Amino acid sequence: MKSITKYIKYLLVLLFALSLYQCEENYTENISDNPKITLSVPTAPGHAQYKVQVESGYDITVPVKISSSSNLKEFKITKTLNLNADPSFGDNGVMTVFNSDKGKDFDYSFTYIPSTQDVDQLVGFTFTAVNNDGSVSESDLTLVVTLSPRDNLPRKRWNLKSVLWVTNPDHPNQESISDCEKDNSMLLNADGTMSVDYGTDTGSGNCAYDGLTVYDSWELTPDDQYFIRTSHGLFTPDVEVTDTFVVRTLTVQQFAIEQTVDLSVFGGGTDEKFLYVYDAGPR
Template sequence: MMDIKSKNKVSSQSIGATNRTKRYVNAVLVLLLLVTSIIACDDSDYDSDAASPALPLTIADTSVRAAGYGQYRLKTLSGTELNIAVDLSALPSVSSLAVTKTINTEVDESFGTNGVMELPISNGADTYTYDYTALVEDVDQLIGLSFTASDGSNEVTSDLTLIVTVSPRDNIPTKKWAWTGKIWVDGGNAPDLKDCEKDNFFFFNADSTVTVDYGANTAAGDCAFDGFTVYDKWYLTEDEQFFVIESHGLFDPTPVVEQYRVEKFDTDVIQMSIDIDLSVFGLSTEETFLYEYTARQK
């Protein structure tokens, strides 16, 4: 049977353990409160910065604000003209406005004068619209356009970051295009791509010329006349509705212009249709065929 001394000893040990536990819990609570306070302060500063536009920038009447003081961000395609409206009302009287271009945070020395372009503002103007066309060279780069306005004593700056992705149009010359499909639409959607055509690659070059690699299966059977068509030029109409190929015969200089209707067009696939006169074979003058080309790395 436990005596009173033993009971008191056990009781003291229990009380001591309980006190240590309370002190530990209190310390943890204080630490959590401190961390929460720090995070709350950081969030407050972050939110405050995010609400500070500096020089407000809009594109197509739309704000492209990003978090942070005077920060803006936009995803766009190469070849797109951006009309960037700069609101100068942050300064009572603007005496100068300049834009600096950076690529991956390094100043682009080829832009303007050593990377800086002075913009011609009118006296008393409260806005200025700067036109910038996203370049193919901007693709997959971190492009920065930093706008700085000054009234002679003070400066205000806003930074626009552009994330430029290659457009389907600009992508065409960067790939080789495998001939992956030919459907005779008016023939019951019958597949019409010959075996010897399945290893053909088309190169629609940046200078508008066309190069064809007929592959190993060529100059025999269904492809006996490979090379008899000389391709002169290709182009995509401005509205991207038609893909045009100009050619002539190897033994006949008569120009041939084929205007294909663009059915599907992205960076991976081009599908286009055309009507072919097959009346000589007892068919109609407008037999529709659908062609498919799939992008491959050069």
């Protein structure tokens, strides 16, 4: 009796394994590679799956190649955000690249700029092609979007931690921050405006002139190489002053910018460089 029971158990295991194999075989047979859609980016596990890591605010370009045994008649791209159609993309989440005869081969460059709304979300793009035989195929692209240092700037308060006199002839990179500046901070707003907080230690000594300069706007050049700030004097509102800084460090934790100033009237050089180092803190 025990041998019969044991035999039945083995038979059930064999039948289960066979059913799994048949399901996998049927699944493979149902996958269409005509038309064939190929993305020139890293692949991911699964059939026609791709994955790319990117930072917000920086465009990504994906070369797409489609080949078919008969003429292509439609190609569209669908974006999902957390598995739901993203209405901000294309027409309610769908962008139609073409819906007319395009021949058997088609090359396309898909460009997308991830926004801060995509950060740490499940961002997916489905590329769908249809040919004149009615065959449909799809390829899926997953974007892993992290917050870029650029987009992080308006999300933090930037606390002044150091002012280095880079070109000091006697002591290069000499720390030159005044005690009254150590509680200074700035806010760089998303709309391009900015403000400076001088803290509680202000209005005397080396900080006697705090508040006489009103800061109006800020801009980071597209290549992240320069930080441009505009301001005006409290008593000269019609005179705009533009200062340009070289960006030396730009991370989500630190922002360091270098300014060249003319100190010849004070006995210094005409091209003295100062490096302002800011650390990120809660806004």
